[in-house]
Amino acid sequence: MSGADPSMAGGELPVWRLLExxxxxxxxxxxxxxxxxxxVGRGLAPNTLIIVxxxxxxxxxxxxxxxxxxxxxxxxxxxRLPVLRRxxxxxxxxxxxxxxxxxxVYRDDGGGPGGPGDLAHYLAAPVRAARQLGLxxxxxxxxxxxxxxxxxxxxxxxxxxGAHILVGGFLxxxxxxxxxxxxxxxxxxxxxxxxxxxxxxxxxxxxxxxTVPRAEELxxxxxxxxxxxxxxxxxxxxPTTAEEARFRSETLVRHGxxxxxxxxxxxxxxxxxxxRIRIAGPRGLLVFSAPGxxxxxxxVVAGPExxxxxxxxxGHPSALESLPPGAPERPELERLVASAPRFx
Amino acid sequence: MSPSAASALPPGKACAVGPxxxxxxxxxxxxxxxxxxxxxxxxxxxxxxxxxxxxRYYRAREPAMSIESDKWVGHLALPxxxxxxxxxxxxxxxxxxxxxxxxxxxxLCRWKPKDPEALERLxxxxxxxxxx
Numbered sequence: 001m002s003g004a005d006p007s008m009a010g011g012e013l014p015v016w017r018l019l020e021x022x023x024x025x026x027x028x029x030x031x032x033x034x035x036x037x038x039x040v041g042r043g044l045a046p047n048t049l050i051i052v053x054x055x056x057x058x059x060x061x062x063x064x065x066x067x068x069x070x071x072x073x074x075x076x077x078x079x080r081l082p083v084l085r086r087x088x089x090x091x092x093x094x095x096x097x098x099x100x101x102x103x104x105v106y107r108d109d110g111g112g113p114g115g116p117g118d119l120a121h122y123l124a125a126p127v128r129a130a131r132q133l134g135l136x137x138x139x140x141x142x143x144x145x146x147x148x149x150x151x152x153x154x155x156x157x158x159x160x161x162g163a164h165i166l167v168g169g170f171l172x173x174x175x176x177x178x179x180x181x182x183x184x185x186x187x188x189x190x191x192x193x194x195x196x197x198x199x200x201x202x203x204x205x206x207x208x209x210x211t212v213p214r215a216e217e218l219x220x221x222x223x224x225x226x227x228x229x230x231x232x233x234x235x236x237x238x239p240t241t242a243e244e245a246r247f248r249s250e251t252l253v254r255h256g257x258x259x260x261x262x263x264x265x266x267x268x269x270x271x272x273x274x275x276r277i278r279i280a281g282p283r284g285l286l287v288f289s290a291p292g293x294x295x296x297x298x299x300v301v302a303g304p305e306x307x308x309x310x311x312x313x314x315g316h317p318s319a320l321e322s323l324p325p326g327a328p329e330r331p332e333l334e335r336l337v338a339s340a341p342r343f344x
Numbered sequence: 345m346s347p348s349a350a351s352a353l354p355p356g357k358a359c360a361v362g363p364x365x366x367x368x369x370x371x372x373x374x375x376x377x378x379x380x381x382x383x384x385x386x387x388x389x390x391x392x393x394x395x396x397x398x399x400r401y402y403r404a405r406e407p408a409m410s411i412e413s414d415k416w417v418g419h420l421a422l423p424x425x426x427x428x429x430x431x432x433x434x435x436x437x438x439x440x441x442x443x444x445x446x447x448x449x450x451x452l453c454r455w456k457p458k459d460p461e462a463l464e465r466l467x468x469x470x471x472x473x474x475x476x
Contacts, residue, residue, distance in 0.1 A: 063394075063410060063417045064394055064410065087407075088417055089392075089413075115387060119414070119415065155415070157416045159419055161419075264394075
């Protein structure tokens, strides 16, 4: 092919395809974007923006996370939720139809810095859309959209089959209990602490604005915002027969394969660390085996800072015991926290 | 594509393949594969590495290895079809090794290409000065 790039219109913004998939079953809502990647990467399909909402609750694992280490089996059994391992990064998330997803799949055409830098590049648009609709949102690097310090949108990305994929979604309403209860914990005494932390760190559109925009209104604002940020404009389209076929014959097959869900963990080894949960942004929960004792030491941290410290004695009636500054176990916990990977 | 001028490569008969990867033929005929230091810098602070499955045959373009930084996962493929012999478990245990020694101890995997000549045709040889 010769001449101008057909995705450009007279030197103006590149034109991307808009796929509005409506309300879709979890596997389609989460993974249809993967089915487009190879064709987009080879230039056989246009860069594409997908808007979709999941029809039912499910759990999404980050690519490098361990199904067995991350998710509470009792929670899954009670709620009978599907678990999907996405190809993008980030942590374990609970998703339901009270979230609206935006997903970008695009070629490495020089538009953004590439890699993790693309998150801030493209997330300027969802931030703008939220603000246009009255939500005082901002980006907390690398990938959270927040109001104040509470998260209203989580995002992640990756390179897959020659294309870049960025996935994210607005939390229109938040089921904090489900978000906290999906995580596996070494002792149930930590559950109330985790619930409190999730409640504190994660918000929703409804909680911040008192109302929730209609999906159509939010979609319009998102599309407008990508254009206003100088990123791209869209032309409505539909999935091709080939894309639908690839989704059924490859993407769904991969996600239905137990070995995909059970991929081994890829975590750095920190002596004594038995659980590490990112709650949001730099805030997280670290649980260690107490050296030489049959109990755990737990820390709520923000980046390198130890915010709260606890001792957990399994089976004890008051299992969770606060460790104020000056408590004898505190220096040991501070040493353990310093040795663990930080949440940045 | 040649590596960027800022990229260096390991000593010995290493070659760049694309902007992100280097390979080097070892004495036993196997090949080490690694990430160029330019790619290492672009990746940001690497928090996770999952290597390929030893003994498995991978096709070129098939995602085989992955690196995560700042919630972004870079999936990497072998440059040509081949069988993975070994993955770098030290890098899986300590992904920060990639920042300390991307051209040495932080190799990604050892593998045997199905067609070594096809690989050599893709590679851009560099001298032991390793300027790329």
